[in-house]
Amino acid sequence: MADHLDHPLAALAFDTVATAGHYGLAGTTGITATRLDGIAIATLQARKGAGAALVEALRQSLTPAFVDAPRAVAAGNAVFVGTGPARWLALSDEDAELAATLKNAAGPLAAVTEQSAAYIVFELSGPKVTDILAKGALIDLDPRVFQIGDAATTVIAHLGVTLWRASEERWRLLVGRSFHAAFCRFLIASAAEYGLELDGRG
Numbered sequence: 001m002a003d004h005l006d007h008p009l010a011a012l013a014f015d016t017v018a019t020a021g022h023y024g025l026a027g028t029t030g031i032t033a034t035r036l037d038g039i040a041i042a043t044l045q046a047r048k049g050a051g052a053a054l055v056e057a058l059r060q061s062l063t064p065a066f067v068d069a070p071r072a073v074a075a076g077n078a079v080f081v082g083t084g085p086a087r088w089l090a091l092s093d094e095d096a097e098l099a100a101t102l103k104n105a106a107g108p109l110a111a112v113t114e115q116s117a118a119y120i121v122f123e124l125s126g127p128k129v130t131d132i133l134a135k136g137a138l139i140d141l142d143p144r145v146f147q148i149g150d151a152a153t154t155v156i157a158h159l160g161v162t163l164w165r166a167s168e169e170r171w172r173l174l175v176g177r178s179f180h181a182a183f184c185r186f187l188i189a190s191a192a193e194y195g196l197e198l199d200g201r202g
Contacts, residue, residue, distance in 0.1 A: 018184040023196040030128030030194025033187050036121040040098035041174070043113045044080070044088045044106065051086035054109040061105045072151045072164035072172070081164055083153045089162055089174065091121065120180045124187075125170040128194040133163075133171070135190040143168065157186040 022029070046054040051068060058066045062075035072081045077094040078101075092098045099114040106112060124133070130141050136157035140146060143165075151164035159182055163173040175183045187196055 017181045018188060018198055020199050021197075023188045023198060024192035025195040028195040029126060029197045031124055031126040031132055031187070031191050032197040032199065033184075034123045034125075034199050036093070036123055036172075038093060039116070039121050040092045040096055041115040041119055041121070042090050042099040042102055043083075043115055044090055044102055045111045045113075046086035047109060047111060050109040054086065054106060057107070057109060058105060070151045070153075071149050072166070073149075081151045081162060083151075083162055089115070091174075118177060119174045120177050120183070122173045122175065122183070123166075123170065124173065127169060128191070129169055129171055132187070132190040132194065136186055141165075157182075159183055159186070 055066060055068050058075075058080075062078075062080075063073065065073050066075060066080065067073060068082060068086055070082045072079055078090050078092040078098060081089045081091070083089055090098060090102060095101055098116075099112050102110075102112045130143070133156065134141050136159075137154060138156075139152055139154050146152075146165060148165050148167060151162065153160070153162045155161070156163075159175060159179045161173050161175050161183075163171055166172050184198065187198065
């Protein structure tokens, strides 16, 4: 991997996805950003008036912990992230036919849309993740407020993202595929003072 120590964005074209390597402060890594490939993604939206019935059906078929709330909940080999009232993003790195699985589970209670090609999934980890995200986020990410499992659909540096806190120092983020390069630029600029390890693949 290459090192990019001086003016890390100077040689990077605005519409070019950054290459793997170390950016910013040398000799330390405050954040590691990994792009997770091969993840199936789908949206699940309750049909009008069917929100409560859908939640109950999914509690029965997937997990008793399923909730209609801005939370990330594991259910079998998938994770469901609440993005709005009776609306979720579902992700799975095992079930390539996730959308079909959800259609079978939800039946006529929900609309399911395949979204795997629409998003890039990042995992961010390290002691400075919250500090870096806070430079662009419009919400309070302090761990006393935004706890493990909490999720939000928000804006970071003018880019729409869905994010959730997977552990104390580990976050998952979904970014629109067309914003891949722009989000990498945000990470590089925000992490320069702490050091960023961008490995590109997961």
